[in-house]
Amino acid sequence: MIAISFLGIGNYQEVTYSDKNAGINIHTKYFTEALNHIYKPEKIYLVMTSDAQQKHSAELELKIKFEPILIPTGKSTDEIWEMFSLIAESIPENSELIIDITHGFRSQPMLALSIAIFLRVVKSVKIKKIIYGAFEAKNEDNIAPIFNLTSFINLIDWSYATDMFIKHGSGNLLSSLLTNLHEQVRIEQQQFTNLKTFGSLLEKLTESLTFIRPQEVSRYGKELPAKLKKINYDIKQIQEVKPLQYLLEKIPRSFSSLVIEDENIFTEAGFKMQAEMIKYYLETQQYVQAITLSREFIVSLVCKHLGLKFTKRADRTASEDRLNEWTSFHSKGFQLEEYPSKLADLWGKIRDARNDINHAGMRDSTAPASKLKKSIIDYCTETIKLINHAH
Numbered sequence: 001m002i003a004i005s006f007l008g009i010g011n012y013q014e015v016t017y018s019d020k021n022a023g024i025n026i027h028t029k030y031f032t033e034a035l036n037h038i039y040k041p042e043k044i045y046l047v048m049t050s051d052a053q054q055k056h057s058a059e060l061e062l063k064i065k066f067e068p069i070l071i072p073t074g075k076s077t078d079e080i081w082e083m084f085s086l087i088a089e090s091i092p093e094n095s096e097l098i099i100d101i102t103h104g105f106r107s108q109p110m111l112a113l114s115i116a117i118f119l120r121v122v123k124s125v126k127i128k129k130i131i132y133g134a135f136e137a138k139n140e141d142n143i144a145p146i147f148n149l150t151s152f153i154n155l156i157d158w159s160y161a162t163d164m165f166i167k168h169g170s171g172n173l174l175s176s177l178l179t180n181l182h183e184q185v186r187i188e189q190q191q192f193t194n195l196k197t198f199g200s201l202l203e204k205l206t207e208s209l210t211f212i213r214p215q216e217v218s219r220y221g222k223e224l225p226a227k228l229k230k231i232n233y234d235i236k237q238i239q240e241v242k243p244l245q246y247l248l249e250k251i252p253r254s255f256s257s258l259v260i261e262d263e264n265i266f267t268e269a270g271f272k273m274q275a276e277m278i279k280y281y282l283e284t285q286q287y288v289q290a291i292t293l294s295r296e297f298i299v300s301l302v303c304k305h306l307g308l309k310f311t312k313r314a315d316r317t318a319s320e321d322r323l324n325e326w327t328s329f330h331s332k333g334f335q336l337e338e339y340p341s342k343l344a345d346l347w348g349k350i351r352d353a354r355n356d357i358n359h360a361g362m363r364d365s366t367a368p369a370s371k372l373k374k375s376i377i378d379y380c381t382e383t384i385k386l387i388n389h390a391h
Contacts, residue, residue, distance in 0.1 A: 003041035031102035171206035
């Protein structure tokens with residue numbers, strides 16, 4: 001494990017820095033010294049300007065070992081980017097990293113957070129802690145607490161993961177983060193099991209959306225409000241994750257239109273739910289799922305029109321045969337009744353687009369991806385308008 005610490009030009013004063021969790025107190029005027037003794041990193045990278053080096057480096061070198069990273073003063077945007085590069089380039093790949101922002105100056109704490117996010121992606125660095133020695137919060141005994149600010153970088157993860165789930169229907173990252181949080185809290189406090197349960201529900205909902213299972217989507221979507229209520233109780237008991245409550249509250253609202261009471265997707269409410277699901281797929285750019293469900297939506301409408309069973313394979317095949325027959329007649333210029341005529345042209349387009357996808361472009365005649373995407377949006381939008389025929 002390694003650490004990044006900052007050194008400024010301030011007139012630092014002696015204080016006892018205390019980490020309650022570690023049960024260790026260190027008396028010093030340099031937090032970097034406390035960092036070294038409490039967390040015992042194998043190496044400390046100490047970020048400083050030449051002025052800070054001249055003022056403090058010699059004294060600190062008598063107390064601990066560190067590798068200096070000399071940076072400009074940050075008086076321009078270019079200098080701030082130079083700081084970023086100098087620090088980021090110094091950190092080895094696959095490191096476990098502690099970031100100390102106690103003596104950070106001006107934009108340096110913000111810079112440290114940005115570097116943490118960047119290094120996780122570019123160098124697979126694992127951020128173990130972000131800490132701050134709160135000199136200004138010292139008590140009458142001259143003891144200053146050490147704040148663990150790691151949750152603020154976790155908040156970025158939670159925000160991104162929640163946004164991914166709502167905008168793109170991918171809840172795997174959010175589920176994983178909730179499960180990890182559950183394990184962390186369980187180890188520390190031996191309670192709050194609803195975190196993992198809610199994460200598991202999101203994973204099931206994601207799978208149901210990915211594999212186009214409307215009944216399962218409705219079932220799991222229906223469970224969201226009750227499960228959220230339970231997890232909110234837990235979240236309120238854990239100070240550092242309270243903001244997660246506001247993120248998770250957005251999820252049930254995003255899926256409320258995909259829930260029906262009896263899970264029968266072939267009632268009027270069920271067809272409406274399927275239409276909303278097609279719309280959801282378009283909004284979340286899941287175009288393969290959108291065109292697939294649109295195809296089955298039309299087959300189900302014809303089953304309803306002909307009085308066939310919705311889930312019986314032979315009846316769905318009969319419905320498809322009728323649609324193909326109408327499409328053939330329509331293409332040859334034969335006059336059809338209003339209902340068959342409305343479906344025939346759209347069915348042919350959806351059938352061909354879906355087949356184009358399933359053959360992975362390995363045919364003599366295939367549409368470019370950009371054109372196929374536009375066609376799918378148009379065809380699915382037309383399909384949604386057919387909801388009036390489900391009454």
